[in-house]
Amino acid sequence: MRAAVALFLALALGGCGPLDQQAVVLALEPGWSAEVAASDADGFGSPDGLLWTDGWLYVADEGGSALRAWRPGMRATTLADASAGLASPEDLVRDAAGNIYFTDDSRGGLWRTDRLGRTTAVVAPGEGLKSSEGLALSPDGDLIVGDAPGHRVLKVSPAGKVSVLIGADSGIAKPESFAFDAHGNLYIADNHDKILYLRTADGRLHRLIADRAGFSPESLRFAGRALFITDSDHGKLLRYTPEDGLEVVALFGGRLANVQGIAADDRGHLYVSVQSDLLGRKGYILRLYRRTSRV
Amino acid sequence: MEMVIRLSDWLYLMLNGIAGRSWLLDTLISLPLDNNLVKAGPIGACFVYAWWSGGGEADTRRRRATLLVTVASLLLVLATTKTLAHQSLQPRPFVHAQQAWHLEGGKLVETPRLAYRQPLNGNVRSRYEALKRGEIEQNDLVSFPSDHAGFFFALSLGIFLAAWRAGAIALAWTAVAILLPRIVTGMHSPLDIVAGAAIGTVGLLALQLVARHTRHWALEPLAGWTLRHEALAAALLFFVAFESTNVLTNVRDLAGTGQDIVGHVAGR
Numbered sequence: 001m002r003a004a005v006a007l008f009l010a011l012a013l014g015g016c017g018p019l020d021q022q023a024v025v026l027a028l029e030p031g032w033s034a035e036v037a038a039s040d041a042d043g044f045g046s047p048d049g050l051l052w053t054d055g056w057l058y059v060a061d062e063g064g065s066a067l068r069a070w071r072p073g074m075r076a077t078t079l080a081d082a083s084a085g086l087a088s089p090e091d092l093v094r095d096a097a098g099n100i101y102f103t104d105d106s107r108g109g110l111w112r113t114d115r116l117g118r119t120t121a122v123v124a125p126g127e128g129l130k131s132s133e134g135l136a137l138s139p140d141g142d143l144i145v146g147d148a149p150g151h152r153v154l155k156v157s158p159a160g161k162v163s164v165l166i167g168a169d170s171g172i173a174k175p176e177s178f179a180f181d182a183h184g185n186l187y188i189a190d191n192h193d194k195i196l197y198l199r200t201a202d203g204r205l206h207r208l209i210a211d212r213a214g215f216s217p218e219s220l221r222f223a224g225r226a227l228f229i230t231d232s233d234h235g236k237l238l239r240y241t242p243e244d245g246l247e248v249v250a251l252f253g254g255r256l257a258n259v260q261g262i263a264a265d266d267r268g269h270l271y272v273s274v275q276s277d278l279l280g281r282k283g284y285i286l287r288l289y290r291r292t293s294r295v
Numbered sequence: 296m297e298m299v300i301r302l303s304d305w306l307y308l309m310l311n312g313i314a315g316r317s318w319l320l321d322t323l324i325s326l327p328l329d330n331n332l333v334k335a336g337p338i339g340a341c342f343v344y345a346w347w348s349g350g351g352e353a354d355t356r357r358r359r360a361t362l363l364v365t366v367a368s369l370l371l372v373l374a375t376t377k378t379l380a381h382q383s384l385q386p387r388p389f390v391h392a393q394q395a396w397h398l399e400g401g402k403l404v405e406t407p408r409l410a411y412r413q414p415l416n417g418n419v420r421s422r423y424e425a426l427k428r429g430e431i432e433q434n435d436l437v438s439f440p441s442d443h444a445g446f447f448f449a450l451s452l453g454i455f456l457a458a459w460r461a462g463a464i465a466l467a468w469t470a471v472a473i474l475l476p477r478i479v480t481g482m483h484s485p486l487d488i489v490a491g492a493a494i495g496t497v498g499l500l501a502l503q504l505v506a507r508h509t510r511h512w513a514l515e516p517l518a519g520w521t522l523r524h525e526a527l528a529a530a531l532l533f534f535v536a537f538e539s540t541n542v543l544t545n546v547r548d549l550a551g552t553g554q555d556i557v558g559h560v561a562g563r
Contacts, residue, residue, distance in 0.1 A: 030394070034396050
């Protein structure tokens with residue numbers, strides 16, 4: 001009996017394994033590689049929105065209430081943090097002048113951190129933007145902002161003039177993320193109703209992917225001609241092209257299941273942020289790339 | 296441990312090598328996975344046989360006491376296997392056939408891929424097809440230890456302790472019809488099965504041992520009650536046999552609904 005109990009305990013302990021191993025990434029297409037590019041050990045909290053530009057990865061660090069900049073092999077640099085009033089930075093873009101604009105789903109508003117590190121409100125939360133979500137820079141240089149409680153998509157000029165691009169009557173429940181293609185069409189992720197919308201350059205709104213089981217778009221990013229989509233509800237990285245439709249590239253499980261933001265570097269390598277523990281400020285930034293060719 | 300895993304992988308590859316060659320063979324092998332009657336009907340029948348088969352009142356009382364403790368141990372075993380499975384992310388062998396990485400020391404390390412022969416028919420074939428389309432059940436990421444092995448091994452062993460002939464049939468059915476197909480189709484590795492069976496054995500024996508101390512004030516009076524109220528006891532026995540066919544799925548669903556109701560009433 002004692003031996004049986006010992007075996008029971010050995011199996012139980014062996015089964016638990018080190019906590020670090022409780023995570024898995026599955027590639028569903030041949031030829032992909034995946035690696036941890038950075039983690040909370042590199043100076044992040046729990047990352048959300050990502051943006052790659054000029055050799056730097058900019059991170060909306062939701063768990064750490066900060067904006068960070070990081071490049072491979074370095075520790076993250078903090079551009080702005082809670083001392084500047086950041087609460088839950090969600091998504092971010094950078095303009096030609098080097099200003100970082102970001103949304104904040106707890107504090108609301110649209111914010112700008114300039115090259116000198118000064119953070120100011122472009123649209124204050126009191127101006128009808130109680131919780132801001134997705135953010136994109138339009139080809140015209142306007143900022144496209146998701147107003148979650150208002151179920152609207154707003155257009156904000158760099159000077160701060162606000163207008164409604166898509167009103168609440170459109171049916172969009174939660175404009176979580178945006179991406180423009182090369183023709184000026186705007187893709188909109190609604191992760192409440194689990195719909196990918198397309199607003200064509202002529203202003204018409206289409207439900208591109210809806211009522212699809214196992215699909216809830218979180219973040220959008222173009223890499224080449226393909227739109228890459230993260231799905232935090234189902235732990236997926238997907239790819240959409242008009243020719244091939246929607247395809248699953250990779251699945252994420254365990255501590256890596258909560259995939260959030262996505263960015264693509266100049267070589268077409270994808271960066272995906274993972275919130276392992278938002279309150280505990282734990283997370284990862286994963287890099288995925290094709291071994292043989294660009295994505 | 297590495298040698299055990301290698302042995303397990305070798306056994307899995309040998310057994311999975313049977314799959315994908317004959318539609319008829321794969322259909323028959325998949326039948327206990329896809330059909331609860333085939334899977335657990337014989338085990339339920341053995342349980343009912345053991346319940347009624349005592350030679351006299353004292354023997355029947357002993358058998359029923361053993362079976363009652365066996366039923367209680369199923370909850371313990373299931374809770375143990377489920378808890379351990381969710382502590383340890385071990386995808387099913389057919390998932391391991393994909394290119395995969397796991398976290399090790401803060402880095403993603405490529406997991407050695409397992410060869411996989413897809414069955415030509417059955418639910419596992421559908422699950423593998425769904426995986427290739429990017430649809431995965433969370434259950435498919437947590438296969439160690441096998442809850443089926445723990446549950447049915449404990450149940451069959453309990454029947455064996457009560458009535459050895461019926462128990463021998465139940466154990467044989469568990470091994471050949473329930474557990475072996477799970478390896479052949481890539482649902483579990485031999486290590487998952489052995490670990491589950493070990494938990495089932497230890498859980499059952501430990502509870503039988505503990506229950507001996509309650510013999511006079513709980514176990515025997517309860518067994519005696521089933522003799523005095525045969526009709527009611529038979530009705531309750533129906534529930535036990537019914538639930539044993541689906542690893543207490545309905546009971547677990549009911550517990551989840553109960554939790555939802557409590558949460559709803561509490562305004563959460």
